[in-house]
Amino acid sequence: MTETRAGDTPLLEVRDIVQEFAVRGPGGVKGAVVHAVSDVSFQMGRGETLGVVGETGSGKSTLARSIIQAPRPKSGEVRFLGTDLMRLRRKALVEARRDMQMVYQDPFGSLNPRWRITDLVEEPLLGYGVRSAARRRERVRELLDLVGLDPGVFAGRRPYELSGGQCQRVAIARAIALNPALIVCDEAVASLDVLIQAQVLNLFERLRSELGLSYLFISHDLALVKQISDRVAVMHLGQLAEIGPSEELYRRPMHPYTAALLDSIPGLDPVTGEARRPTPPQGEPPSPIDPPSGCRFRTRCPLAQARCAEERPALRELAPGHQVACHFPLNFPLDADPAATTGTAARRTDAGLTDPGDISFP
Numbered sequence: 001m002t003e004t005r006a007g008d009t010p011l012l013e014v015r016d017i018v019q020e021f022a023v024r025g026p027g028g029v030k031g032a033v034v035h036a037v038s039d040v041s042f043q044m045g046r047g048e049t050l051g052v053v054g055e056t057g058s059g060k061s062t063l064a065r066s067i068i069q070a071p072r073p074k075s076g077e078v079r080f081l082g083t084d085l086m087r088l089r090r091k092a093l094v095e096a097r098r099d100m101q102m103v104y105q106d107p108f109g110s111l112n113p114r115w116r117i118t119d120l121v122e123e124p125l126l127g128y129g130v131r132s133a134a135r136r137r138e139r140v141r142e143l144l145d146l147v148g149l150d151p152g153v154f155a156g157r158r159p160y161e162l163s164g165g166q167c168q169r170v171a172i173a174r175a176i177a178l179n180p181a182l183i184v185c186d187e188a189v190a191s192l193d194v195l196i197q198a199q200v201l202n203l204f205e206r207l208r209s210e211l212g213l214s215y216l217f218i219s220h221d222l223a224l225v226k227q228i229s230d231r232v233a234v235m236h237l238g239q240l241a242e243i244g245p246s247e248e249l250y251r252r253p254m255h256p257y258t259a260a261l262l263d264s265i266p267g268l269d270p271v272t273g274e275a276r277r278p279t280p281p282q283g284e285p286p287s288p289i290d291p292p293s294g295c296r297f298r299t300r301c302p303l304a305q306a307r308c309a310e311e312r313p314a315l316r317e318l319a320p321g322h323q324v325a326c327h328f329p330l331n332f333p334l335d336a337d338p339a340a341t342t343g344t345a346a347r348r349t350d351a352g353l354t355d356p357g358d359i360s361f362p
């Protein structure tokens with residue numbers, strides 16, 4: 001689902017966001033710049049879950065922080081519920097952030113260890129001026145119930161008396177306290193073991209349907225992202241390589257980087273049905289201080305040609321709602337047999353060498 005589920009205004013519109021950090025380059029030389037996020041654009045609809053995947057350092061967290069303006073991106077546009085966040089002054093931005101909350105990876109680190117759970121969940125209500133103490137107490141009970149923690153058991157405890165999964169439920173209760181429209185989950189289940197991960201993912205799903213929430217769900221775990229996302233965005237070295245409906249993107253990846261990432265997860269070979277050995281994308285990601293010209297993936301891409309060094313590929317819509325930034329996409333034209341191009345990236349070299357030009361679907 002690429003468009004809004006309710007109303008005409010998209011929940012979130014991100015246009016050409018750039019975020020850079022001044023750092024010392026090799027040899028401690030001043031004046032180097034990390035190109036953490038470069039010209040990223042996408043939209044999210046209400047009630048939608050958009051997964052964001054990519055290797056470590058690909059810019060997922062920086063993108064998330066740029067969206068919530070912490071810190072503000074260097075340039076670009078972020079419209080949230082129709083409001084241009086980049087233009088808001090501090091006070092108005094604090095007000096807008098009510099509707100946009102974060103859940104982080106480390107549930108213990110995000111909770112003050114000295115506070116009782118009831119105080120932790122009450123804090124955002126106090127911060128945003130819910131004046132009546134009785135109303136706040138009632139809301140804390142409601143919220144703990146919603147996230148599956150018995151208020152009678154947990155309200156008086158402190159974070160160190162809770163498991164990682166229970167602490168993450170408290171963090172989620174805090175995040176939903178003010179009825180936000182969007183929750184940005186940055187590796188929100190990465191520190192939990194597999195069974196607890198599944199329970200917390202179920203909680204996210206339940207809250208989405210009960211409260212009409214949307215999630216920007218950042219994770220390096222492609223299998224997990226597939227489970228929860230309507231659409232998935234793939235980031236490579238600060239840029240969007242591909243974005244599209246989850247099922248389709250996993251079944252028919254068009255960017256060689258997406259295909260390489262998919263090859264890195266354990267699974268069955270769709271052609272032979274046998275277990276295949278996961279193979280990570282070849283080579284190390286280039287430095288974000290000095291990214292390659294043209295396509296930033298070209299130095300690792302088995303399909304790269306001269307044009308890839310000369311011209312940055314634009315993100316083009318090659319199937320409905322499915323955009324790809326590649327001069328020589330895989331599985332294109334659309335009637336190409338996806339089974340013929342699955343397997344390792346090396347086996348894809350004879351696939352998808354057609355240049356689709358500027359084809360786009362209405």
Ligand SMILES: Nc1ncnc2c1ncn2[C@@H]1O[C@H](COP(=O)(O)OP(=O)(O)OP(=O)(O)O)[C@@H](O)[C@H]1O
Pocket residue numbers: 021022023034035036054055056057058059060061062063220288
């Ligand atoms: N404050 C900062 N100062 C300098 N460089 C930064 C800063 N924050 C992020 N970076 C750099 O920006 C790039 C993108 O980092 P980011 O944390 O957004 O990636 P990521 O995809 O979220 O990685 P991970 O999965 O490891 O969290 C990296 O090269 C990182 O080192």
